[in-house]
Amino acid sequence: MRKNRLRRPPRPFNGMRYLRFLLLIAVIAGFYGYLRDLKAPGIEVSPAQGMLSAQRPLTIKLSDSGSGLKSLRIIARQDGSETVLMEKEFSGEKSSEIQLDLAKTGLIDGSVEFAFEVRDHSLFPFGNGNRAQQSLTLILDRQPPQIELLSDTTPIWQGGAATIVYKVSEETSRSGVQADGLFFAGYRQSNGKYLCVVPFPVAVNPAAYAPKLVAVDLAGNETRISSGLRLLSRKFPQARINVSDAFIASKTEEFQGLVPGGSGIDLFLKVNRDIRAENRKTLLELAAKSSATPLWSAPMLRMPRAMTTGAYAEARDYYYNGQVVDHQTHLGTDLASVAQAPILAANPGKVLFAGYFGLYGGCVILDHGLGVQTLYGHMSSISAQVGQSVSRGEEIGRSGNTGMSGGDHLHFEVLVGGVPVRPEDWMEEKWMATYILDPMQK
Ligand SMILES: [Zn+2]
Numbered sequence: 046m047r048k049n050r051l052r053r054p055p056r057p058f059n060g061m062r063y064l065r066f067l068l069l070i071a072v073i074a075g076f077y078g079y080l081r082d083l084k085a086p087g088i089e090v091s092p093a094q095g096m097l098s099a100q101r102p103l104t105i106k107l108s109d110s111g112s113g114l115k116s117l118r119i120i121a122r123q124d125g126s127e128t129v130l131m132e133k134e135f136s137g138e139k140s141s142e143i144q145l146d147l148a149k150t151g152l153i154d155g156s157v158e159f160a161f162e163v164r165d166h167s168l169f170p171f172g173n174g175n176r177a178q179q180s181l182t183l184i185l186d187r188q189p190p191q192i193e194l195l196s197d198t199t200p201i202w203q204g205g206a207a208t209i210v211y212k213v214s215e216e217t218s219r220s221g222v223q224a225d226g227l228f229f230a231g232y233r234q235s236n237g238k239y240l241c242v243v244p245f246p247v248a249v250n251p252a253a254y255a256p257k258l259v260a261v262d263l264a265g266n267e268t269r270i271s272s273g274l275r276l277l278s279r280k281f282p283q284a285r286i287n288v289s290d291a292f293i294a295s296k297t298e299e300f301q302g303l304v305p306g307g308s309g310i311d312l313f314l315k316v317n318r319d320i321r322a323e324n325r326k327t328l329l330e331l332a333a334k335s336s337a338t339p340l341w342s343a344p345m346l347r348m349p350r351a352m353t354t355g356a357y358a359e360a361r362d363y364y365y366n367g368q369v370v371d372h373q374t375h376l377g378t379d380l381a382s383v384a385q386a387p388i389l390a391a392n393p394g395k396v397l398f399a400g401y402f403g404l405y406g407g408c409v410i411l412d413h414g415l416g417v418q419t420l421y422g423h424m425s426s427i428s429a430q431v432g433q434s435v436s437r438g439e440e441i442g443r444s445g446n447t448g449m450s451g452g453d454h455l456h457f458e459v460l461v462g463g464v465p466v467r468p469e470d471w472m473e474e475k476w477m478a479t480y481i482l483d484p485m486q487k
Pocket residue numbers: 355375377378379455456457
């Protein structure tokens with residue numbers, strides 16, 4: 046006889062069981078996450094080559110987007126011995142950046158082979174996690190370069206300049222003289238010595254201007270010593286310039302090319318202030334394009350048969366209708382002879398600039414090497430071409446009245462590292478020998 050099949054009553058809803066089910070799903074999903082992470086963690090070491098120092102520390106960037114980071118091991122090999130520099134555990138971070146303090150590692154300066162091993166939290170393979178390895182050889186250099194100053198202690202007057210000569214014990218990434226935010230590059234010569242022509246600018250506070258000789262090696266280690274320059278302040282002349290409406294009217298069309306739409310005294314002031322400042326900035330930038338060797342060996346040639354009509358470093362007050370409207374320092378020497386007189390290269394050099402240059406109007410800039418350059422302003426015509434080599438006394442154009450000029454003359458500047466210095470010094474044979482040329486033979 047067949048028994049009647051009993052029908053089970055429907056099971057009541059079991060909350061506990063449901064929760065367990067959800068938990069199981071979560072655990073499986075979690076495991077799947079670990080299992081699915083078959084990708085090794087990322088490791089990025091910098092610097093990837095070259096030098097290591099306090100300025101160029103060893104930085105390790107780790108990442109693992111899957112199961113997260115688990116551990117990092119760093120080994121250093123030097124002269125046949127092996128040192129564990131770091132063993133670090135992580136708790137599943139997706140990324141980490143570590144900077145290794147090499148001061149406490151016991152490593153000595155020289156070649157070091159570094160080996161990096163990083164693992165993630167993946168259960169693959171066999172619960173060990175994915176692994177990434179990398180090794181690289183870097184040069185540890187924590188010794189700052191040694192500088193030997195070969196030139197004598199030299200007193201220089203404000204507006205003057207001097208050559209300093211030095212040697213550096215190792216290859217440099219940068220060396221020269223640093224003073225009050227300005228930097229004057231030293232140029233390495235074929236005999237291994239460095240030459241650096243240093244100006245003492247007019248436009249600085251002599252008390253704040255403290256030139257230091259600086260050398261930075263390829264690892265970034267820096268040494269600073271005294272430059273041996275003794276600074277002496279000097280008084281400069283003052284002048285009063287009257288700006289007339291007739292002068293402004295005569296220049297309006299030309300200046301509107303520099304400041305479109307300007308007129309009257311505002312136009313004059315914009316050119317005298319803003320364009321002047323822009324021009325000075327450009328001159329500092331042009332200094333970097335100087336030749337690494339001196340192209341000259343004689344004093345600067347003065348414009349022949351010319352009268353000095355404006356002095357270097359003259360502090361000029363500009364008056365308009367009886368009121369002071371501006372104050373600027375005149376940073377060149379004005380020389381006047383006949384109209385459209387030949388303008389001659391003051392020394393051998395290369396034409397760095399030839400064209401219209403703001404305040405200076407028609408202008409030629411010659412490079413003589415070691416950061417020394419000459420500027421010829423207000424020219425009516427230019428015959429020199431950029432890139433051309435010129436000899437001492439070669440004609441580069443004709444004098445004129447272009448730019449901020451009230452009559453045919455030459456505005457002549459001598460620049461050192463983009464800073465205008467006193468042109469008369471450079472025209473004197475004895476000064477040129479004492480301060481600039483003789484020290485080069487040290
Ligand atoms: Zn001038």
